[in-house]
Amino acid sequence: MQEFQYTIxxxxxxxxxxxxxxxxxxxxxxxxATMIHEGKSxxxxxxxxxxxxxxxxxxxxxxxxSGEDEEAAAQGLxxxxxxxx
Amino acid sequence: MTxxxxxxxxxxxxxxxxxxxxxxxxxxxxxxxADPEAEVKRFQDAKAKAIAQxxxxxxxxxxxxxxxxxxxxxxxxxxxxxxxxxDSIVGIIREDRVCAEYAVQETAKKFADLFETMDDExxxxxxxxxxxxxxxxxxxLTGNGSGFNTGEKPCVLASDDLTPSETAQIDPxxxxxxxxxxxxxxxxxxxxxxxxxxxxxVAVDGVSLQxxxxxxxxxxxxxGEIFIEPDAAVTKELARKEREQRxxxxxxxxxxxxxxVTADGRAVDLYANIGGPQDMEAVLKSDAEGIGLFRSEFxxxxxxxxxxxxxxxxxxxxxxxxxxxxRVVIRTLDIGADKQAESFNLPKEENPAMGMRAIRIxxxxxxxxxxxxxxxxxxxxxxxxxxxxxxxTSAEEIVQVKKICAEVKEELKRQEISFHPDxxxxxxxxxxxxxxxxxDLAPLVDFFSVGTNDLTQYTLAVDRQNKTIARFxxxxxxxxxxxxxxxxxxxxxxxIWIGICGELAADESLTETxxxxxxxxxxxxxxxxxxxxxxxxEVCSV
Numbered sequence: 256m257q258e259f260q261y262t263i264x265x266x267x268x269x270x271x272x273x274x275x276x277x278x279x280x281x282x283x284x285x286x287x288a289t290m291i292h293e294g295k296s297x298x299x300x301x302x303x304x305x306x307x308x309x310x311x312x313x314x315x316x317x318x319x320x321s322g323e324d325e326e327a328a329a330q331g332l333x334x335x336x337x338x339x340x
Numbered sequence: 341m342t343x344x345x346x347x348x349x350x351x352x353x354x355x356x357x358x359x360x361x362x363x364x365x366x367x368x369x370x371x372x373x374a375d376p377e378a379e380v381k382r383f384q385d386a387k388a389k390a391i392a393q394x395x396x397x398x399x400x401x402x403x404x405x406x407x408x409x410x411x412x413x414x415x416x417x418x419x420x421x422x423x424x425x426x427d428s429i430v431g432i433i434r435e436d437r438v439c440a441e442y443a444v445q446e447t448a449k450k451f452a453d454l455f456e457t458m459d460d461e462x463x464x465x466x467x468x469x470x471x472x473x474x475x476x477x478x479x480x481l482t483g484n485g486s487g488f489n490t491g492e493k494p495c496v497l498a499s500d501d502l503t504p505s506e507t508a509q510i511d512p513x514x515x516x517x518x519x520x521x522x523x524x525x526x527x528x529x530x531x532x533x534x535x536x537x538x539x540x541x542v543a544v545d546g547v548s549l550q551x552x553x554x555x556x557x558x559x560x561x562x563x564g565e566i567f568i569e570p571d572a573a574v575t576k577e578l579a580r581k582e583r584e585q586r587x588x589x590x591x592x593x594x595x596x597x598x599x600x601v602t603a604d605g606r607a608v609d610l611y612a613n614i615g616g617p618q619d620m621e622a623v624l625k626s627d628a629e630g631i632g633l634f635r636s637e638f639x640x641x642x643x644x645x646x647x648x649x650x651x652x653x654x655x656x657x658x659x660x661x662x663x664x665x666x667r668v669v670i671r672t673l674d675i676g677a678d679k680q681a682e683s684f685n686l687p688k689e690e691n692p693a694m695g696m697r698a699i700r701i702x703x704x705x706x707x708x709x710x711x712x713x714x715x716x717x718x719x720x721x722x723x724x725x726x727x728x729x730x731x732x733t734s735a736e737e738i739v740q741v742k743k744i745c746a747e748v749k750e751e752l753k754r755q756e757i758s759f760h761p762d763x764x765x766x767x768x769x770x771x772x773x774x775x776x777x778x779x780d781l782a783p784l785v786d787f788f789s790v791g792t793n794d795l796t797q798y799t800l801a802v803d804r805q806n807k808t809i810a811r812f813x814x815x816x817x818x819x820x821x822x823x824x825x826x827x828x829x830x831x832x833x834x835x836i837w838i839g840i841c842g843e844l845a846a847d848e849s850l851t852e853t854x855x856x857x858x859x860x861x862x863x864x865x866x867x868x869x870x871x872x873x874x875x876x877x878e879v880c881s882v
Binding site: 261262264265266267268271272274275278279288300302303304306307309311325331336337338339 | 386412413414415419420422424425451455456458459460462463466469522616617650654655657658661666
């Protein structure tokens with residue numbers, strides 16, 4: 256399993272647009288992708304679940320990836336966070 | 341005349357006949373079905389059709405409102421494809437053996453609730469998206485297509501609320517203004533209206549708009565005022581205001597995408613000041629040619645712990661990449677004086693403006709400074725970073741900082757972390773000392789940036805926080821302007837550039853003076869960029 260943490264910089268938090276893009280990105284990997292924040296977790300391939308976490312600017316989230324392409328997924332998602340969130 | 345008020349969300353003034361769009365959604369009853377699987381299939385077909393419609397709407401909106409706004413309809417497509425949403429609809433059809441439209445309606449309620457109970461306004465606004473996509477599917481299932489037609493005659497469109505897809509389909513030629521009793525400043529109705537340049541007022545209460553169908557209304561999108569059957573004086577005043585706003589905006593728009601040059605052809609770099617990544621949208625809209633001051637303090641204030649290198653790197657690199665190779669001047673930590681940060685545990689000082697602040701903290705606690713420099717150098721590989729040092733008073737301070745920079749670069753090289761080898765290093769000219777010895781300082785750095793607020797405060801010995809002496813705080817004081825001229829001359833003698841990033845940079849009564857002094861760069865709030873570019877085009881540099 257791969258895991259990393261990220262602190263959201265975007266003033267709107269994980270809002271609809273980046274969430275949509277993030278779901279697409281997560282879906283492009285075979286690995287399962289889970290986001291965890293304050294004890295709640297969501298499947299990053301599911302838009303409503305992800306938005307339901309209500310992640311705001313300054314929140315630090317943990318991302319866990321598990322599967323054959325987990326390393327590529329961790330790398331790709333890290334870059335995505337840096338560029339979009 | 342009846343007057344009412346809402347929240348003005350899109351500027352401009354319009355007068356026209358009111359047209360009301362009544363909400364068309366009526367509650368659907370759970371009609372029993374004999375064959376749930378056939379009903380699931382009905383839902384799947386309607387969903388596929390809705391997704392196809394959204395794809396068309398996406399393309400149309402992209403042409404009309406740009407990519408930023410059209411993405412919403414991709415999100416709508418994704419909402420329809422969401423596994424939880426689909427599981428819920430199919431589950432209701434199969435378990436309750438009811439019609440698809442009822443299952444969609446109930447699922448929409450459930451998911452809209454998820455957003456409506458959240459504690460922030462933006463997320464609550466997303467409930468509208470869930471309802472919008474769901475209504476689209478229900479419309480297909482029941483044969484009531486979405487969309488509406490206001491008719492040929494231009495009108496003021498009033499409604500309880502508009503869905504994003506309705507707003508995106510509005511034709512600016514036939515809709516003069518939008519007025520809704522629901523909605524919020526962050527709703528898509530507001531965003532789309534701004535993009536289309538249609539005046540809009542949301543959250544109007546006090547009157548029932550529906551009662552005024554066919555009446556003449558005047559809408560002021562900046563104040564949020566609505567005048568029903570306005571009298572002649574109001575109409576005239578609004579028309580004047582509208583003309584003024586339009587003329588100013590049109591005049592400034594002509595400077596968008598243009599270079600900043602004086603009347604006699606000298607180029608000036610016109611940059612924007614920002615407080616963090618959250619200001620980037622405004623910067624990109626402002627047409628600034630770079631960032632002249634990125635205050636890094638925001639990362640350190642309002643928190644009890646110091647930001648990590650990673651956190652800082654993410655903030656810096658996101659801004660740097662968005663600027664796409666344009667220069668981004670990032671000022672290192674300027675804590676102290678009027679900006680106190682609890683994570684530093686600084687002792688209380690008698691005279692904080694002259695106390696432990698900015699570069700003095702950095703040189704006293706180099707470990708904090710090093711973390712910031714590492715983040716800055718790492719971000720430099722994403723574009724054009726320039727480092728700006730605040731509160732410099734001597735050449736020794738610059739030498740010390742450069743030594744730390746060299747150590748940081750050496751460390752990064754050892755760890756095989758990429759950075760740009762020639763990051764510009766500049767200093768703030770904000771103490772009289774720095775201005776007076778600017779001939780000694782210029783050869784040590786790549787640029788100067790004048791902080792006029794502090795330079796004025798220190799030169800005139802006027803505390804700018806002290807309101808009782810505000811009248812002595814003469815920002816146009818000859819002493820300050822002479823120090824500026826000295827710094828500019830010494831910068832140019834050493835072959836480096838000089839900019840102004842303080843509030844004075846936007847003071848258009850001094851633009852000509854600055855240009856004549858030979859100032860190479862002015863950095864102002866994003867909202868002042870176009871206006872200052874217009875001003876610069878009118879002045880001569882000699």
